[in-house]
Amino acid sequence: MSSEEPTNAAAEESGEKKPSKKELAKLERQRKRQEAAAASAAAATANLSISADDPLAANYGEIPLNDLQSKELSAAVWTPVKDLTDDLKDKSVLIQGHAQAIRAVGKKMAFLVVREECFTVQCVLTVAPDLVSPQMVKFATGLSRESIVDIEGIVSVPSQPITGASQQVEIQVRKLYCVNKAVPILPINIEDAARSEAEIEKALQAGEQLVRVNQDTRLNYRVLDLRTPANQGIFEVQCQVEEIFRQFLLSKGFRGIHTPKLIAGSSEGGAAVFRLDYKGTPACLAQSPQLHKQMAICGGFNRVFEIGAVYRAEDSFTHRHLCEFIGLDVEMRIKKHYSEVMDIVDGLFVKMFDTLNEKCAKELEAINKQYPFEKLKYLRKTLRLTFEEGVQMLKEAGIEVDPFGDLNTETERKLGQLVLEKYGTEFYILHRYPLAIRPFYTMPCHDNPKYSNSFDVFIRGEEIISGAQRIHVPEFLTERAQACGIDVSTISTYIDAFRYGAPTHGGFGVGLERVVMLFCALNNIRKTSLFPRDPQRIAP
Amino acid sequence: MSSEEPTNAAAEESGEKKPSKKELAKLERQRKRQEAAAASAAAATANLSISADDPLAANYGEIPLNDLQSKELSAAVWTPVKDLTDDLKDKSVLIQGHAQAIRAVGKKMAFLVVREECFTVQCVLTVAPDLVSPQMVKFATGLSRESIVDIEGIVSVPSQPITGASQQVEIQVRKLYCVNKAVPILPINIEDAARSEAEIEKALQAGEQLVRVNQDTRLNYRVLDLRTPANQGIFEVQCQVEEIFRQFLLSKGFRGIHTPKLIAGSSEGGAAVFRLDYKGTPACLAQSPQLHKQMAICGGFNRVFEIGAVYRAEDSFTHRHLCEFIGLDVEMRIKKHYSEVMDIVDGLFVKMFDTLNEKCAKELEAINKQYPFEKLKYLRKTLRLTFEEGVQMLKEAGIEVDPFGDLNTETERKLGQLVLEKYGTEFYILHRYPLAIRPFYTMPCHDNPKYSNSFDVFIRGEEIISGAQRIHVPEFLTERAQACGIDVSTISTYIDAFRYGAPTHGGFGVGLERVVMLFCALNNIRKTSLFPRDPQRIAP
Missing domain, CATH: 3.30.930.10 (Bira Bifunctional Protein; Domain 2)
Structure with a gap:
């Protein structure tokens, strides 16, 4: 049996009643904070997304809402993340998913972990002439986590096993579009929600305090919790x-x-x-x-x-x-x-x-x-x-x-x-x-x-x-x-x-x-x- | 489109409200009438079911409730009615179903149509020494329609097509037990409920008035209606x-x-x-x-x-x-x-x-x-x-x-x-x-x-x-x-x-x-x- 969430189990046993009003007020405050943050992030991203001085500007950016209102039938084929294997090496693929993790390495490189259902793949942006501009890397690192992205790129097979994603291939990103932005500050991070009790304990012994997401918080933000x-x-x-x-x-x-x-x-x-x-x-x-x-x-x-x-x-x-x-x-x-x-x-x-x-x-x-x-x-x-x-x-x-x-x-x-x-x-x-x-x-x-x-x-x-x-x-x-x-x-x-x-x-x-x-x-x-x-x- | 039930459609359109109380009182009266009838039928059947002077008495009768309370595991195999075909000719089979129709031909012969889900089979009792006694035929014809029966018998293939049942074989009955009795007067007869509007019209033209079961009555007695x-x-x-x-x-x-x-x-x-x-x-x-x-x-x-x-x-x-x-x-x-x-x-x-x-x-x-x-x-x-x-x-x-x-x-x-x-x-x-x-x-x-x-x-x-x-x-x-x-x-x-x-x-x-x-x-x-x-x- 798992020994998960003693705090929450205790709360349940104590018969604590009606967290709802207090909780709702908290949610409302959080929501307002997020909206404000989203507005400022949107303003920042707007500057990023279309960069007139970048000849590669068409290769990245936010997709305007009008383009998402069934504007055109598309012959494009999206590859499910779970199907990304070394069979596709050197092939160009198009994927869609949540940007689960985003990491900049200096100003010339960025890593994105993209998730679709249970499956994740690491996507790499490296500044290169005619392929990836510094502005594109900046756009990528400016994305909020859990945003929905469309990514076009070339499948590569790294020499070392990938530990941070389920799929054992990488995608060398050529095009990157944001379909829908998440708020900049998520009420739950997927990594936190996906953590086992053992990991938390192990970190604690090493002196590190990791976030433990309790059952009620999970259920309040079920649409995030469900993504683990x-x-x-x-x-x-x-x-x-x-x-x-x-x-x-x-x-x-x-x-x-x-x-x-x-x-x-x-x-x-x-x-x-x-x-x-x-x-x-x-x-x-x-x-x-x-x-x-x-x-x-x-x-x-x-x-x-x-x-x-x-x-x-x-x-x-x-x-x-x-x-x-x-x-x-x-x-x-x-x-x-x-x-x-x-x-x-x-x-x-x-x-x-x-x-x-x-x-x-x-x-x-x-x-x-x-x-x-x-x-x-x-x-x-x-x-x-x-x-x-x-x-x-x-x-x-x-x-x-x-x-x-x-x-x-x-x-x-x-x-x-x-x-x-x-x-x-x-x-x-x-x-x-x-x-x-x-x-x-x-x-x-x-x-x-x-x-x-x-x-x-x-x-x-x-x-x-x-x-x-x-x-x-x-x-x-x-x-x-x-x-x-x-x-x-x-x-x-x-x-x-x-x-x-x-x-x-x-x-x-x-x-x-x-x-x-x-x-x-x-x-x-x-x-x-x-x-x-x-x-x-x-x-x- | 079927032209069924104009009366009921009209009732619906007129927005007739709350038939429930009147209807319920009627149901209650009907129920009491049925209970009385059932009691007298039970008394009658009790005399029939065990007949001390019949050496074949063990081959028919009502199964006592105690025998139906999981008294014994049985190795017997019941053949589904739908599986009764001429492949089984001359074989002995055991079936269970509702006694849909019961018809006596003099005192020495009786026909039972037994139904299981959509399928029906004709079962024949003919008085014969050491096989079927006159008392057994009397027991059969005394059964109330829709009672559940267990029948053991020999499959035979008649020379002429059978019109009154779905299966094209007959069963020459050897044993007949009533598992559960229906009330003697059913609120709906299955034949009436199963009749098409065309049949009713055709009969009417021939001067015969057949019963038309309207939608509300069907739904009030849904467990009978569902058997069509x-x-x-x-x-x-x-x-x-x-x-x-x-x-x-x-x-x-x-x-x-x-x-x-x-x-x-x-x-x-x-x-x-x-x-x-x-x-x-x-x-x-x-x-x-x-x-x-x-x-x-x-x-x-x-x-x-x-x-x-x-x-x-x-x-x-x-x-x-x-x-x-x-x-x-x-x-x-x-x-x-x-x-x-x-x-x-x-x-x-x-x-x-x-x-x-x-x-x-x-x-x-x-x-x-x-x-x-x-x-x-x-x-x-x-x-x-x-x-x-x-x-x-x-x-x-x-x-x-x-x-x-x-x-x-x-x-x-x-x-x-x-x-x-x-x-x-x-x-x-x-x-x-x-x-x-x-x-x-x-x-x-x-x-x-x-x-x-x-x-x-x-x-x-x-x-x-x-x-x-x-x-x-x-x-x-x-x-x-x-x-x-x-x-x-x-x-x-x-x-x-x-x-x-x-x-x-x-x-x-x-x-x-x-x-x-x-x-x-x-x-x-x-x-x-x-x-x-x-x-x-x-x-x-």
Whole structure:
């Protein structure tokens, strides 16, 4: 586990509330300062960009806005930075990206590191007759970091490895245009945001104090924070998790569906929901697609999955809760046993972990560089333990838990350790949970109504998936809802769905952000949500 | 275009409000009636299901609930109904599905049509010593329609084609178990719900009055309505539209993202939004992922797409508006021209139409059978007309429109006709829209600020896609927002996103339900939403 950001974790645990107003005022001051600086920089650059006395003036400068308003179709071909390899040696290329780093060497030379997504390339300007003028070098060194630049130049292969960029070639710049300027003083520097905790510690031991960007600042300036290699990696992994989920299920005969998030009444009851007025009707945001995905099964769909937003209004100030996240949901007919659902979980996640390790090797490396983690340990055939077996393992380790109560975060983590030691896996299924701690629609066990045909799945000691066989008999469903204190009239359309011939069925749900967080052993779910929403944050 | 359901369309146009209370009372009455009927049917079936004097009693009956609570793992293999072909002749198979139709022929024979998803098979019970008892036939004919049944039997191939089922084999039933009973009186019969308008008309001419199920009744009992072949087809097409969208974009280097739907303030302004309280902060549901998908581009992502819910609180009582729908959104860096975005639209949709026609032939046939439509006409290279050219075409046809105003639904449809006549396509792009009628973030044309670098795309004369180059310069964006009467302070995090080096970019958005509706020439968007939400409907 990464030991990143103790300061921020502490702030989270202390439950510090509403940084927003103070923070907003600070942002506003910063913004004004930047605007003023930008204005003066613009004035300076204007002098630079068109230099009447430079015969090479056409080779550099700011592109006027009018030229960027789709003025002309261009036959030019931009080479992606990631494709810049020694195959292109001596070739002329055109690239576009952020000017991540800019360094002058005297007045006759400048280095620019240009970044596009995860990839960076070093670009060199050297004053030379008819090619590069001193004014052009001055223009380059006057650029603000993170500005968007178009660069035309010749690919060269240096004799020594390049350490400051991902690509092992350089570009000898011939033309350099600024497409869009960044403010001169950035609220976060990408190098700072990309630094690992280890680097900061190492520097500190050498007596150097490096900037540590805390989680809240990152999220306030998310558009800058997202540009780090680790974040580019995280969101590529997220995209792949979704893609693997879809492709596996499609190949198994599942159909992708979308169910409404605007729900009359108060969803499944229980957890806090976001309430709103729907054209005069009290409504809420669905806390899961549970009821509707089951209704799809009642609607004659054999197997369905859904990828969509899930809303929780709970005041959970933890590293693993969000108020809005992406649910990956599955529901399927079962013929005889809820193990048919666990078989899908097993096949899906083993396939997912395999594919991520293979297809996202570069991205995982980028994440690992900033947030070191060990590869997830998992078995070819996923371990299944009953809840009773889990309780017994804990007992043998000296931890007494209520055999019909729920595990808490601490005992779950402890059990994860015990399982890892005994079975060598950080991914396993715990099933036959006590009925009392599961939702009303969970099917009780055939042999003991104190237990249920349900399961949770754990990664690195944290719960990530909940699943079960559901009750498909309307009378029994009504009885169980009442026993759980639910006002049956609020879920009548759901219960009615089972009156017209309902198959035995089951399913599960998993949070996309949690899968990415736990696969990469990240310490905070906010790292795996593009623009996270928690009880204290609804911006940007 | 199908001429289905004039009554319902009329009801929609008259703006009839709040059928809900009356409707709900009716539903409640119906439910109680059904429950009573179910109770008496259950009593009757109990006598049937276990018949002590029948030596074959073990071969049929109701499966007790306890046996359905994951009592045992089963090695049995169920054959999907769609796989029942004459390859299986004389083989014993086990199937599960809804008992769609049940017909007795005297006391010694019964026919059951069993349905699984789109597919149906005819099952035959014939009294024979040691195989099928008269009591078993009685049990079969006593089943309520739509009940879930497990059937074991021998595949036979009849000499004559089967018209009442999709599969051209029969099953000679040996065992028959009821997994779950439907209520004896269904609120909708599947045969009625699956009937085309043409069939009803034809019967009427022959003096027979067949049941016509109107749109509201369908939606009230959506879990039954969804079981029709047309609806199974529609949602398979919807699933494929999404899949083709994703695969095309992934192959072009786009990354799938998810942006928050909970937004502080009031989203982009303009259209009515659903408001809610977010932990004390006024918030709303995003009316599009516009601002955040652009912020992802500012966050260093080259090309992104998003598939997610979009919320509109407008009181639009039309065949083409929903309060919640699935947006397919795209945003991408552009190098020189918004035509780069139109190129993606072109390639994506031509690929989509080709693939749907090829991969979903069966589903399109099922839809066509109930809702007849003509195949969409489209060109290999999508036609692009400027707004000015469109206005000119209308003018030449005698229709004067404001050259700087918007087209209305009627003129759009008329232009669609003109384009079809002149160019032979029902899918085309209209670009260079007047700036005044586009959102504030739209980039004006380089040569005329009265026009913009924007486009709409039409299918069968209806607008389906809106896209544009966006303004990437924060000062200009602020100016345009102010000019459009937007309180800039409410979108400051959005505008600030462009201060740190923002690339030129553009994108588009399209509604998933509309694509399916217009591709299949359906007359109502409620047909392509699983559980639609409109100003009058938030259930089921």
